[in-house]
Amino acid sequence: MAINPILLDFPDQFESKRLIIRSPRAGDGLAMHEAKLESMNDLRRYPASLPWAMREFDLADAESYCRKCQAEFIDRSNLTMLLFLKETGQFIGASGLTRMNWEIPKFEIGYWCRTSLHGHGLITEAVNTISEFAFEHLNAKRLEIFSDDLNAASWRVAEKARFQLEGLLKNERIDPNGTLRNTRVYAKIANA
Template identity: 45%
Template sequence: MTFPNLPTVFETERLIIRSPQPGDGPNLFDAVVDALADLRQFPASLPWAMETPSVDTSESYCVASSESFQARKDFPFLFIDKTSHIVVGSGGLHRPRWAVPAFELGFWGRSPLVGRGLFSEAADALVNFAFAHFDAKRVEAICDDLNVRSIRVCERIGMQLEGVLRHERRAPDGSLRNTRIYSKCERTETTCKK
């Protein structure tokens, strides 16, 4: 798909949201380290968080993410605080299904900043970005059934719970985990009626 005027950066009230770029690795690494204990509670959903983080790994992610964004294969973003200019988290619009179009919303953030509404602000902005720039008809979020913080974000930004997939994933310890599916759809006569 070609989107010649697709912005790589936009702003909300408190955040600059932009595509990762080469050189962002050290700042992203700091955010990952700050969030790691919380992220590792959900190994079935976030297997990358089980890896040992490093500046090199974060830099490689930023380079690959920039290339994926430019190729219109994936749409990752960093969440940057307008005041401090630190990376507070990351997220994106993943797994595009252009025939619909539909996307999977993902997001995470630094643990000390949870509870301030920053990640709801970022998630809502990403959903709106999908509707405005891709003419998306559906954005979905897939959450571990025990991830109360992500569930709250989904509900706060008006996503609807579509269902719970029981025993959908297996965690590294062998336990079975349930997965919640949330969505927000473009309001039309034939989609996402309540």
């Protein structure tokens, strides 16, 4: 029997050791906008896997995005999650569950971190906590992470979070400049 995801009740906020992980809310646009501005040079290094980072955006765009993601979280079509440091409330980036298939159920985990907080293990902590959330609350059977082969920081997160490399998709994405890029596919299976 097919799951009607809109009828599923699960928390829209949870915590890890250092993070508050929650669905976006009205008013989150300013914090997201500031973090994206700080991080654009890093994000734009991987245009094939982060096409959203190639577009110009302003504060209104960021606020609109957060409100759209809040609505998608409610209707269960996309589970974007914002990441905040528990200690200070500082916005550190975003993650969440996308490309969902509720019949299996399976989800893709995506993530980005503001540049000034790279290298502290915060995204690995978020991925581990979101994985636990997906297996426990969403009955996930499979989680996936897709990473540009040249983005070592991204695929190291997958490996540190104990996702298994399933393959390399050669010439799978194309940059705006026409360069073909390879994509690494990682997965974690329920009870594996």
